[in-house]
Amino acid sequence: MKPIAIVGYGGLGREVALLIHQINVIEPRWKLIGYLDDNQLQDTTSFKVPFLGPINYASSLSPEVALVIGVGTPSLRIKLANLIGGAHDFPNLIHPSAVYSEQNWNIGVGNIITSHCSFTTGITIGNFNVFNTKITIGHDVVIGNGNVFNPTTCISGHVSIGHRNLFGVNSVVLQTRSVGNDNQLAAGSVLMSSMRHGETWLGVPALKVE
Numbered sequence: 672m673k674p675i676a677i678v679g680y681g682g683l684g685r686e687v688a689l690l691i692h693q694i695n696v697i698e699p700r701w702k703l704i705g706y707l708d709d710n711q712l713q714d715t716t717s718f719k720v721p722f723l724g725p726i727n728y729a730s731s732l733s734p735e736v737a738l739v740i741g742v743g744t745p746s747l748r749i750k751l752a753n754l755i756g757g758a759h760d761f762p763n764l765i766h767p768s769a770v771y772s773e774q775n776w777n778i779g780v781g782n783i784i785t786s787h788c789s790f791t792t793g794i795t796i797g798n799f800n801v802f803n804t805k806i807t808i809g810h811d812v813v814i815g816n817g818n819v820f821n822p823t824t825c826i827s828g829h830v831s832i833g834h835r836n837l838f839g840v841n842s843v844v845l846q847t848r849s850v851g852n853d854n855q856l857a858a859g860s861v862l863m864s865s866m867r868h869g870e871t872w873l874g875v876p877a878l879k880v881e
Contacts, residue, residue: 672695672699672700672701672702673700673701673702673735673737674701674702674704674733674735674736674737675691675701675702675703675704675736675737675738675739675762676703676704676705676706676707676723676729676732676736676737676738676739677703677705677706677707677720677738677739677741678706678707678708678726678729678738678739678740678741678742678751678755679706679707679708679726679740679741679742679747679751680706680707680708680712680714680720680722680741681708681712681741681742681743682743683741683742683743683783683801683803684706684708684741684742685714685715685716685741686741686785686803687739687741687764687783688703688706688716688718688720689716689718690764690766690783690785691703691739691764692718693766693767693786694764694765694766694767696767697767698767701737703718703720704721704723704736705720705721705722705723706720706721706722706723706741707723707724707725707726707728707729708722708725708726709725709726726751726754726755727754729755729759730755730758732759734758734759736759737759737760737761737762738755738759738760738761739761739762739764739781739783740752740761740781740783740799743801743803743819744819744837745817745818745819745834745835745836745837745853746817746835746853748799748801748817748819748835749799749816749817749834749835752781752798752799752817760780761780761781761798761799762780762781763778763779763780763781763782763783763784764782764783764784765782765784766784766785766786766787766788768786768787769784769785769786769787769788769789769790770788770789770790771784771788771789771790772790772792775790775791775792775793775794776790776792776793776794776795776796777794777795777796778795778796779796779797779798779799779816780798780799781798781799782796782798782799782800782801782802783800783801783802783803784802784806785802785803785804786804786805787804787805788802788804788805788806788807788808789806789807789808790808791808791809791810791828792810792811793810793811793812794808794810794811794812794813794814795812795813795814796814797814797815797816797817797834798816798817799816799817800814800816800817800818800819800820801818801819801820802820803819803820803821803822804822804823805822805823806820806822806823806824806825806826807824807825807826808826809825809826809827809828809829809830809846810828810829811828811829812826812828812829812830812831812832813830813831813832814826814832815832815833815834815852816834816835817834817835818832818834818835818836818837818838819836819837819838820838821837821838821839821840821842821858822840822841823840823841824838824839824840824841824842824843825842825843825844826843826844827843827844827845827846827847827848828846828847829846829847830844830845830846830847830848830849830850831848831849831850832844832849832850833849833850833851833852833868834852834853835852835853836850836851836852836853836854836855836856837854837855837856838856839855839856839857839858839859839860840858840859841858841859842856842857842858842859842860842861842862843860843861843862844856844862845861845862845863848862848863848864848865848866849865849866850862850865850866851866851867851868851869851870852868852869853868853869854866854867854868854869854870854871854872855870855871855872856871856872856877857871857872857873857874857877859875860872860873860874860875860877861874861875861876861877862876862877863876863877864876864877866879
């Protein structure tokens with residue numbers, strides 16, 4: 672089993688610990704050696720993951736240790752990945768219940784895909800994205816880096832998504848729309864227009880918050 676550590680251990684970090692456990696139940700692949708965080712946090716999981724030290728301790732870990740970014744803020748995910756650099760592997764962690772075909776997508780590194788997510792065909796996914804529970808990604812979607820999709824988000828076909836965007840719970844993006852960088856789509860919103868950069872949209876249909 673390959674050693675792995677979680678970088679950041681708030682709510683998402685603990686969910687990542689659970690994801691690793693669920694992967695290992697089906698196919699033992701990962702030995703979770705601990706977590707890195709600038710604060711030693713109480714572990715409320717049953718796994719009692721050891722505290723290894725602050726985030727900058729990553730440079731002291733053996734290159735054999737894989738790392739997974741366990742924070743849910745899009746910009747911080749990319750910042751931490753850049754801070755740590757390329758000495759370590761950042762594997763894609765994919766829940767056994769996820770529906771996808773390796774022949775029908777191109778995917779980068781460091782992505783987190785939790786339970787019951789569905790990916791159809793012709794999809795391109797970059798690095799360090801989070802697909803957090805029952806996400807649906809339609810055909811020919813292009814996704815950049817560091818995006819966070821909260822539970823039951825639905826992305827329709829031929830949508831283009833840039834970097835570091837946050838999609839609220841149960842949000843929807845309709846087909847052929849584009850989403851730039853550093854945007855937020857509020858929970859329950861339905862995006863019928865395209866978003867540029869640094870915007871917040873809310874409602875059904877979603878409107879830009881001025």
